[in-house]
Amino acid sequence: MVKKSRFGQILINREVIDEETLEKALKIQSEESDPNGRMLGEILVNDFKVDHHAVFGLLAEMYAFRTTEIDPAKIDQSQIKHTRELLNKFPEDFKKELLYKKVLPYQLTLGRRNTLIVLAANPTDKIIERIPVYTDFKKYEVVYCRLTTLSDLIEIISPQKNEFLDLLEEVSDQMNEVREREEESAVDEYALDEEINKSLLVNLFEGCLIEAVRKGASDVHIIPYEKTNTDFYFRIDGRLTLWHRQDNTSPEAMAAVVKDRATGVDRFERDTAQDGFAQRTVDGHLIRFRISIVPIISAEYERRFESVVIRVIDDRNVITDMKKLGFQEQAERDFLKAIGKSRGIILLTGPTGSGKSTTLMAALYYVMDPSLNVLTCEDPVEYVIRGARQIKISHKLTFDEAIRSILRHDPDVVMVGEIRDKITAETAIKLANTGHLTLSTLHTNDAPSAISRLYKMGIETFLLAYAINIIIAQRLVRQLCDNCKKPLSQEKYPVALEMGLTMEELESGQIFEASEKGCKKCNNGYKGRLTICEALYFTPEIRKAIVESGAEIDEQLIRSIAEKQGMISIKDSGLDRIRNGLTSITEVTYATSED
Numbered sequence: 001m002v003k004k005s006r007f008g009q010i011l012i013n014r015e016v017i018d019e020e021t022l023e024k025a026l027k028i029q030s031e032e033s034d035p036n037g038r039m040l041g042e043i044l045v046n047d048f049k050v051d052h053h054a055v056f057g058l059l060a061e062m063y064a065f066r067t068t069e070i071d072p073a074k075i076d077q078s079q080i081k082h083t084r085e086l087l088n089k090f091p092e093d094f095k096k097e098l099l100y101k102k103v104l105p106y107q108l109t110l111g112r113r114n115t116l117i118v119l120a121a122n123p124t125d126k127i128i129e130r131i132p133v134y135t136d137f138k139k140y141e142v143v144y145c146r147l148t149t150l151s152d153l154i155e156i157i158s159p160q161k162n163e164f165l166d167l168l169e170e171v172s173d174q175m176n177e178v179r180e181r182e183e184e185s186a187v188d189e190y191a192l193d194e195e196i197n198k199s200l201l202v203n204l205f206e207g208c209l210i211e212a213v214r215k216g217a218s219d220v221h222i223i224p225y226e227k228t229n230t231d232f233y234f235r236i237d238g239r240l241t242l243w244h245r246q247d248n249t250s251p252e253a254m255a256a257v258v259k260d261r262a263t264g265v266d267r268f269e270r271d272t273a274q275d276g277f278a279q280r281t282v283d284g285h286l287i288r289f290r291i292s293i294v295p296i297i298s299a300e301y302e303r304r305f306e307s308v309v310i311r312v313i314d315d316r317n318v319i320t321d322m323k324k325l326g327f328q329e330q331a332e333r334d335f336l337k338a339i340g341k342s343r344g345i346i347l348l349t350g351p352t353g354s355g356k357s358t359t360l361m362a363a364l365y366y367v368m369d370p371s372l373n374v375l376t377c378e379d380p381v382e383y384v385i386r387g388a389r390q391i392k393i394s395h396k397l398t399f400d401e402a403i404r405s406i407l408r409h410d411p412d413v414v415m416v417g418e419i420r421d422k423i424t425a426e427t428a429i430k431l432a433n434t435g436h437l438t439l440s441t442l443h444t445n446d447a448p449s450a451i452s453r454l455y456k457m458g459i460e461t462f463l464l465a466y467a468i469n470i471i472i473a474q475r476l477v478r479q480l481c482d483n484c485k486k487p488l489s490q491e492k493y494p495v496a497l498e499m500g501l502t503m504e505e506l507e508s509g510q511i512f513e514a515s516e517k518g519c520k521k522c523n524n525g526y527k528g529r530l531t532i533c534e535a536l537y538f539t540p541e542i543r544k545a546i547v548e549s550g551a552e553i554d555e556q557l558i559r560s561i562a563e564k565q566g567m568i569s570i571k572d573s574g575l576d577r578i579r580n581g582l583t584s585i586t587e588v589t590y591a592t593s594e595d
């Protein structure tokens, strides 16, 4: 039985969360039997992406903690020095743990008994009680400070270190030394050079994994650049940016190190595509990496270059609360209605990288219930889903075979990674028509064309019409940085007018564009991404239009019926985001231009 929570009730009264979220969070809490398990607030923030300050600000208020507003940009040098000195009085491991938990011993107030002022983003964190155990500070006062402020403060006072990158510098110095010595002595320095070179590359690779996670990159690309250089790119918010160029090293040596540090790959194999795997703990979180290695052509015939792409799988990026997907009103309402049914297909469409799997995950978490058998069939499996049975695809059980076995495995809810051919399509339809809720994805640009695609795969119109609950087509657009966005410049007015914005809207100063260089809080004027989408809900009218289709599905007709019933197209969804000052015209055009 799930216990009641007074704090949870207050959060509901203040409209921070709803009943349902509280119930789900309390259930998760009761299932985590660990006596040092997470607090309700932590679960809400981590699993349900509720705003940290909304939860912990209220917690601080409830327990009458003093709160403070510090502007990290205005903090003076003497304060920085003072706090650093305080921090150095703590044992190294404990200090790391404190900072990791965003607890900062900030100031010593002198008085009859000296009081240590401790800033904390979660003032009830148990770690604070251990301060007198590890130090001479016997009296302390905990003061609540917003997580964002505290993170900035900690970054100034004790910048996060990447030990591998520090080591990298050290090794580079040694390497230069070796080179200098080489010129004067005839001793065999070659082996030593090799050795140092290898540790340099190991540190570079490990350092790169850590940086990728910290910078929120979805992928790392390691590619040869000419004979002696290797480039490292990070994909952040959908765009590749150069992170590092490694000079004076052969790309083959770099690839060898990657293979050495990954599991499931053969380091001596250089002519086939290989898939490997790695996992590391970064800042206290277990992060998984999927590594793909492919041989590529080089200008020099005898060289064997390989391209390496590493997918960063960080469970913290999984959205488990539908509401946090940030869908607009009509889409969210229809989506919830569609997945609330016990049967039917929920179909997500869009190109690669449009956020389909994120949405799929959130939908799955929404419907998941211990009384239901939730089966997933995807290749490869991206995230481990607590509470679902995820079929393991291998050379012994192919995707097609797994699909065929789903029906015999008595499921209630099924998630099929992708409808890629007639077999998957038929299975999905069969599942829906036999009373199962089926979630899947399809590669099409918009919602109506998904119907055409399935029809062309050979599915009858009446089956299509009655099996599907909703089709959602979505894209991700980059979000303008709040810190440096600027009103749209006048020379871009014509494009904006053509898109459907009015002169009044343009002159209101509420339509923004990215500043070219960006600021230190963003990447080229953008930070994070948001969804734009169209949600085609299958009403009786839509079903009728599909059944009555002739030799071809009339996509235009379906679109116009849907729009009459309130569907907002992807373009209009983008326009809405522009009107709200969240994204730019460039972004929406870029995301929807292939339509």
Ligand SMILES: [Zn+2]
Pocket: 481, 482, 483, 484, 485, 518, 519, 520, 521, 522, 523, 525, 526
């Ligand atoms: Zn910025």
